[in-house]
Amino acid sequence: MSVHKIKYKKEEEALGKALDSQLFRRLLSYFKPYKLQIAFATILTITISALAAVRPRLTPIAIDDKIANKDLPGLQIIIIILLGTLVLQGAIQYIMAYLTSWIGQKIIYDLRKKVFEHTINLNLKFFDNNPIGRLVTRVTNDIEVLYEVFSSGLVTAFGDIFTIIWILYFMFTLDWKLSLVTLSVLPILVYATSVFRKNVRSSYARIRILVAKMNSYIQEHITGISIVQLFVREKKTVEEFEKINRDHTEENKKSIFYYAVFFPVVELLGAVAVGLIIWYGGGQVFSSYISVGVIISFIQFTEMFFRPIRDLSEKYNILQTAMASSERIFDLLDRKSPVVDPEYPVPAKDVKGNIDFKNVWFAYNEEDFVLKNVSFCIKEGERIAFVGATGAGKSTIINLLCRFYDVTKGSITVENTDIRNFNQQDLRSNIAIVLQDVFLFSGDIKSNIDLGNDLISNATIDESVRNTGLDDFINSLPEGISHKVNERGSTLSVGQKQLISFARALAYNPKILILDEATSSVDTETELLIQEAIKKLIEGRTSIIIAHRLSTIQSCDKIIVLHKGEIKEMGTHQQLLENQGLYYKLYQLQYKEEFKNA
């Protein structure tokens, strides 16, 4: 299990102890916009129970009065009334079922919107530490689980509680002594319920963790299926999966046990209550303190009393899952992004590309500094290159400039304004990056270039396609630029993907262009073509280039050599060569390697 999984587990367990009522109140707050509909649904529930009571009351009238008195017309009238109430009841029930679903769906939609919006706006650090599969579950399945609570669940639960109170009232007004005798089983019931609840709760907590584990395992081994197969690990993988799956099943079987014991116990307590009524109440009948009618009513009441309790416990299953889900959802909603927008942001319209790093220190994890005291400045319209061994921190500098993460110490300014004073989105809208890790969305080539931005014209797209040498490939496709792109672009060659993501950056026509190993998987000819094409494009525009192939960066205005997170050298190609330092060594090596056979 990975570190963040362990951390997660701890959080999850701690959460389990959070107050249910607090959680519940928060859940309830989502009902607020639908107060009217809920009030209406409640009225309908009450109407239904009233109507349900009408029929049993009419039945004895029909039988005792009309039939016994051979009053056929009277019987017919009652039959018509009976039919009428039945149809009415059906209609109301239909409306009610639809209305509760409607309420549920609306709330779910609202909540989902909120969770998605919140998550997508969290910063990258959060995404580094949380498996995507788990986040997807929050937005999809976890919210889905709440549907039952938000729809029929709450209204019927209200109904159940209402019924219980109503019955208690009738019992006590009928005969309080017999009521007390009947309810003497109640403490045992309360005790049994609390034992059940406690066990089921902890069992659910464990199941939850196992489900999460299982899902991430499936997810990861679906996305990494090629590796599994190429390394002939299918058997091992299946074995590992079976182990997780087994744990999950066993834990579930344990919770079955609790249910299997609990429900019969509730029934039994009900039977004991009835037994008490017959034994004690019956005795009273013999001493003529109570009528038989009261006994019959009490027996009926007991049954009516225990059914909602049984129902409520059955719903406890749903409720429990819902609570667990909402805990997780609220936990996500409570996550604050450590990278926040300022209250009064400086408008970022006039960004020209003057960038200043001042004594920047940065660590992804606590004290493990990846950048150490990095200072440099870039002037508007300059072309800057970063070179350095892999893992030196080049991509990290880009991450900081875009404010994907905040610096640990020091500051970054753009146009002399600390970037923490801009809105993140305003800042980024001035920048376009070709990321080192190429990512394509499913859709088509066009939508991957413009990312759905209507402001980018077809002409712009065509031009950026041409400038990245993609036109030959696209013209060879039957659907051209509408060629379908699968998840992560799985049916394109790696170079083609990189070119598409390059075209994307060009199409966005940014003030600051960042190329992080943007042509590493592209053939030489295309690479040169692009270099030629963008020469004009990037003139007068600030651009930052990261490349391992020194040939691509020699003409830059400034080359910054990074080594283990520190800036070692800075200057033009010529200056750095004359310096005879790190860059010189790198250059020598590459030059020698490349041409020793020439």
Place this chain on the structure above:
Amino acid sequence: MRDLIPLFPYLKKYKSKIFLGFLFVSVSIFLQSLYPLVIGNAIDDLISKANEELLFKYALLSVGIILTGGFFLFLTRRTIIVASREIENDLRNDFFAHLQKLPKNFYNEKTTGDLMAHATNDINNVRNFLGPGIMYSVQTVLRTIITLIILFSINAEIAVIALVPLPFISYLVYSVMKRTYGRSMKVQEAFSAMTTKVQENFAGIRVIKSYVREKFEIEQFNKISADYQKKNLALARMQAYSFPMMFLLTGLSIIIVIYFGGMKVINGTFTVGNIAEFVVYLGQLTFPMIAFGWVISLVQRAAPAMKRISTIMTTEPGIKDAGKSGINLTAESIRGEIELRKVSFRYPKTEIDILRKVDLKIPAGSTLGIIGYTGSGKSTLINLIPRVFDVTEGEILIDGADIRKISLNELRKSIGIVPQESFLFSDTIANNIAYTGEISEERITDVSKKAGLYKDVNLFPEKFRTILGERGITLSGGQKQRTSIARAIYKEPKILILDDSLSAVDTSTEAEILKELKEVMKGRTSIIISHRISTLQNADNIIVLDGGIIKEQGAHNDLIKLEGIYYNIYMKQLLEEEIKEI
């Protein structure tokens, strides 16, 4: 319902458990239906004030009945529900195991979101049907039968009349069910679409943030989410019928009994008491009917779910494994001579041959370099060797044997591949490197030194125990590639394939790795794809791919002399350096 047939073999495995469950449930229902009789008798005795002593016995008896009934209910849950969990377990294992067998082509067409939905939601729906679904339907059916028997024994004629609405209601139920099925399929599809969308958005979060597309994506998501809501409401409109329908049946029956029974009473052939009894027993049918409606909704969810699962489970693996019947070559005995004979390849559902009649011989122990334009088919070619795809035409031989006749496992065990795009698991670096075999710290160190990774990892506080993010997200680009190289070398394969595996590595590290690799490649056949001549120039043979055809072939010097494509690339790379030099 037909969609649920593939479940039979699974049920069969637990037939004794399920049979026992049926038995237990029957006993408990039988006992429970005795309960009203006991209470009825007790009340009769109370009315006639027979014997006070008996009361205690009645009380004990009713508790006893429920106790035994409850015990059997306990046993039912311990059998049927447990069996359903076991079947869920088997089904999920089989599903996952089958996924492991399916080829790349399958995954290119499916989205991860869909497959996840099958493995989680769909299987859950099937299990819900198997456990609670079966348990409640048995209960319902038994209760109904017992009640019907009682009704018929009271008065068969009235009983028949009372059941007149049944066929109509059944038809109604059927047609509602049919429509619900279609709609719930649509709901599931919309759910999948939503999952896929979320999945992609979170996976591509860096791009979305870089290009400030949050607002747009949120809008898109809300549209999909609204569509999902619409589909759900359409389903709810249908499902809302099921509740009223269920008690319509008992309600109508009761009214019919009162009316026709009433007329009979007026005619004198029926007593008032009979009607009362009918009303009570028909009333008892209400609950089973509601349960019945619930079972139906479980089936409605399970059937399409099972259909989706079976569709995948019956998908042929596509790459046929010769297994043991094939040629007797093992990962140990393979020497590593590779030959392509007139190999053509075309991806499914496309119209262009990516490789065209490629002939190529790679002697055992030699090194082949491949260079070529973006999209010229380099990765495709090397993917044919471990049979990620099978050739469309022609054949590929290893040590003279058609690879389709070699056991797939042995074939793949003999090949170590570093894919063009690194994929790492969210596990420790050590586990990622020692992916194929036993973990040996010594070998991990050795291998990671060769891949030029050792120094980097040593700087991490947790060293090789460092846990990676998903897909290795917490490593730099070059670190990922080198981990991936280390993993391939750890396998000690006879054939080593590097697909542009040094593209994210700086020059000096690359030089070091290449030097180390020279050692590693001794005695192994290796194939190196690169865009950089410097990476390839020492290969025994280099091919230049262009549009799926080998345009040039030979050692570095031969190709230079040829003054063709290779020479051109070479000159360009050289020129670049020289111009800048001045």
